[in-house]
Amino acid sequence: MLNRKWEVNLNSKPNINKKRKEFLTGKDFTTSIVSNLLELNGQLTFDELKIIDKIRKLRNEIAHKSTGVSIDSDLIRYGYTLLAKLLHQEFQVRININLRAFSKNL
Numbered sequence: 001m002l003n004r005k006w007e008v009n010l011n012s013k014p015n016i017n018k019k020r021k022e023f024l025t026g027k028d029f030t031t032s033i034v035s036n037l038l039e040l041n042g043q044l045t046f047d048e049l050k051i052i053d054k055i056r057k058l059r060n061e062i063a064h065k066s067t068g069v070s071i072d073s074d075l076i077r078y079g080y081t082l083l084a085k086l087l088h089q090e091f092q093v094r095i096n097i098n099l100r101a102f103s104k105n106l
Contacts, residue, residue, distance in 0.1 A: 001086045002052070005043055006034045031056055051078045 003025075010016055010024055032053070039049040054075055062069050077099045084095050 001083070001090065002031060002034050002038065004090060005038055005086070009038065009041060009043060048082055051075070051082050055079050 006029075007025065010021055016024070035044060035049055035052045035056075038044045039046060044052070058069070058071065058075065080097045080099065084097055087093050087095060
């Protein structure tokens with residue numbers, strides 16, 4: 001969703017040629033960089049950026065650590081709420097997520 005949002009942002013800029021666009025969407029532009037730039041451009045709130053950063057860090061911890069990763073149920077709720085918002089913004093789709101399903105006992 002963030003990459004798609006970034007692509008739309010770049011497409012709205014008149015002075016980006018093909019080579020520059022390839023650079024701005026290449027492997028050097030990580031999720032961390034893209035999300036920060038989207039926040040600076042007003043396409044994400046600072047609170048949304050903080051949630052994305054926490055989720056990204058958790059994902060990296062899970063991917064690189066075999067055991068002992070703790071998952072915060074509040075972060076899951078915030079993440080799903082943000083996902084629902086981004087889906088609605090991008091595709092005009094509303095989804096209802098039962099956030100009560102994520103108890104504090106995760």
